[in-house]
Amino acid sequence: MGxxxxxxxxxxxxxxxxxNVVALRKEQNFTQKELSEKSGVAYASIRKFERTGIISLESLLKISNTLDRLAExxxxxxPDEMEGLKKLFDY
Incomplete structure (x- = not known):
């Protein structure tokens, strides 16, 4: 146990x-270059992220938005109480 x-x-x-981003990108038939152009994230940043997992939060959110996953x-x-309210009201 670590x-x-x-x-x-x-x-x-x-x-x-x-x-997961690589799988979603390929599922939507985007090349890394196309994802870069559509998201506004530098091509080099996308390449580095897919290789190492390192990326800024802002860039990750831009990529997620382009891949229709920003809502996640x-x-x-x-906070726990907000999660409970969200489930209760199907928010």
Whole structure:
């Protein structure tokens, strides 16, 4: 058991996110260059992210928006009481 218990390390989550973005990009038939142009994120940043998992939050959000996944970030890091209200009201 590592520093983070049974959970993935931050680096493992970064790599997982980058792999998911690659899969979504390919699913939508975008090349890295096309994703760069559509998202406004530098081509070099996309290449680096897909290879290493390293990217700024702003760039990740721009890419997510281009891939129609930005809404998924809205439920991240919600306080517990907000998550409960969201489920209750189907928000």
């Amino acid at each position: 520093e983070y218990g049974d959970q993935n390390t931050p680096k493992e989550v970064m790599i997982l996110l980058s792999k 970030f809205e439920s991240l890091l919600l």
